[in-house]
Amino acid sequence: MRIPAVSALVLACLTVGGCTSGAGSDIVVPPAPVAMKTGSISAASAGPMPAADIGEMQAAARPPVRPQPAALAWEGPASQSHAFDGMETTVGMPMPAERPVAALRPTMSETRGERTQIYGHRFRDAKPMNFGRVSPRSLAVHGVDVSRWQGDIDWLRLRTQGANFAYIKATDGGDHVDPMFGTNWRKAKESGVKRGAYHFFYWCRTAGEQAEWFIRNVPRDPDALPPVIDVEYNHQSNCKMRLSRAKILEKMQVFMDKLERHYGKRPIIYTAPDFYADNLDGEFMEYPFWLRSVAAHPTKIYPGRRWVFWQYSGSGLTQGVEGKIDLNVFHGSESDWHNWVAQAN
Incomplete structure (x- = not known):
């Protein structure tokens, strides 16, 4: 009688005495992947393909089913799955140096002329x-950052006052969402403002928890600006x-790696x-920076740092907002801005 394949496998396993049941012995360890690095993120190459029967081969030949995007915490129960939703993305993003952005090759959307209109700044102070x-007024592309x-x-x-981009506060710590985030996120896009989200980092919470909280609350929109981690001293915090x-740099790296993988x-x-002088001077040179400098040009406050x-x-x-608002500017010309946005997306 021919022994079925499964029976043969069990018999062989018992013969060598290697099949036992226990809390730690039933974990199959796959072949070690070959690590490939892109920026600061390690991506594992696929291991050996197991043998497949005819049914599996036919299933593999069918077009893949694109997974549904994760639900957002402020829209209802959050999904536990944050896998990429079928789109090919490039991990990492170029940084404008003193003059490099204009040399970046535009993407197809840029070559088709789908550039958003840039409004001149009409802000007061x-x-x-x-x-x-x-002066920042000598630069072409201004924007704002907002919160509740x-x-x-x-x-x-x-937007018509000169807010060509806006960074919108989304989260801080591991359990707080800015109550205006959902509204601001939606209305900014509807008005044509290039938008991004930022997270205020809380040093008394683990970096992993904070990254997951941000991911639960900020949609993965391919047209959005890259996410921002806001790191600074907060003398009013209860932390x-x-x-x-060293610990600050470690926590930042964990948080940024998780966001880079997801978005x-x-x-x-x-x-x-x-905060920069104490912790970041000379660090993360491969990362883009957004610098606060309200009394002097960044080259005087952050010497040697590209931004x-x-x-x-x-x-x-400005019109459109009651009270005061933070003002920002992009480091480059209008053409540099379009090219940078195309590369970032």
């Missing part, structure tokens, strides 16, 4: 600063922990002068 010849404190924003009017420089875009680091965005005011005034 409650506390204007004289930056001299290196800006209240109900008239996004169409804000009084002061970590070592396919290298996160941008936002920071302020005191993408400059937050030059925390006391901006």
